[in-house]
Amino acid sequence: MNKIQLNRMLRGDGFIAALDQSGGSTPKALLQYGVKENSYSNEEEMFRLVHEMRTRIIKSPAFNSDYILGAILFENTMQRTIDGKYTADYLWEEKNIVPFLKIDKGLAETQNGVQLMKPIDNLDDILNAALEKNIFGTKMRSFIKEPNPEGIKMIVDQQFEIGTKIALKGLFPIxxxxxxxxxxxxxxxxxxLKDEILSHLKTLDDETKIMLKISIPTEDNFYSDLMKDPHIVRVVALSGGYSREQANAKLSRNRGLIASFSRALSEDLNINQSEEEFNKILSDSIEEIYKASIK
Structure with missing residues (x-):
């Protein structure tokens, strides 16, 4: 694990940009960006267009390490290049932004009020590819719909089981x-959920470090005790369907909680904007999220 990158995640001011829309959510991300579904005829064209969108965001002067600590990539993005460099290398070498990789394969059907992750059958292959492409850490998402203790325990069991395997590989799990x-x-x-996480943290050895990415809590500062656990490097928040304005307002009331926004980061960007307009809108968005993250 890169100790310089770890130190940046531990002590740096800023937030994590989530640029990891995958196969299922890519059409929505493109549509929000102004690219209609009739603009591409197959998956390869769709992924080329979304990579162009992500490249435009990453190369923007607004997208810089003064505000952004890390960026989460989709596997297809990791395999592509920006100005001749693999995306993770471009992020770190040109922008000083720590690269993460989304590794889950989407959500399973609802069971016990939750959606577990689908099996990641090729986990070792993905992690080896991530190491080869100089990825620092990973991210994987589950979804809780109801306060079902059995279902939530299944979610946390799965997250920690796979997270421990990732840590043993030398990658940093979110x-x-x-x-x-x-x-x-x-x-x-x-x-x-918090009770289950606290219980699982006690099972980790002293060397294992993780991050948590969670929905902004209903009760302000609800996850403060998690932030004090020595295994937790950072607790970050997803926007979860809130608008950027709503998400920032809620986030700013939670000390120590920083953003890891996706849709809320890019909601006003459009393919037809001039570079000047695009960069101004992205800059304003980034500064707003940064201020909400550092309070």
Whole structure:
């Protein structure tokens, strides 16, 4: 593990940009960017267009290490290049931004009020490819719909089991047990989730370090005790369907919680904007999220 990158994640000011929309969410991301589905005829063309969008974001002067600590990439993006460099190398060497990789294969069907991750059958191959491409860490998402203790325990069991394997490989895991912000029982689910996480943290050896990516809690500063655990490097928040304005307002009330936003980061960007307009909108977005993250 790169100790310079780890130190940046431990002590740096800023947030994590989530640029990891995958196969299922890519059409929505492109549509938000102004690219209609009739603009491409197959998956390869779709991924080329989304890489062009991500390249435009990453190369923007607004996208810099004064505000951004790390960026989460999709596997297809990791395999592509920006100005002749693999994306992770470009991020670190040109931008001083730490590269992460989304490794999950999407969500399984709902069971016990939650959606586990689908099996990652080629986990070793993905992790080896990540190491080869100079990726620092990984991210994987599960989804909690209801405050079902059995289901939430299954979620946390799976996240920590795979997270431990990732750490043993020399990569840095971000565990993402997302709670549905539209659930009428969100706060109850968060209470069960936190208890399960605290219980699992006690099982880790002293050397294992992780990050948590969570929904912004219903109760302000609800995850403060998790941040004090020596195994936790950072607790970061997803926007989870909130607008950027809503997400920033909620985030700013939580000390120590920083953003890892996807849609809320890029919601006003459009393919038809001039470079000047695009960079100005992205800059404003990044500065707003940064201020909400560092309070």
């Amino acid at each position: 565990l993402e047990p997302e709670v549905d912000i539209h659930s009428g029982y969100k706060e109850r689910a968060e209470n069960i």
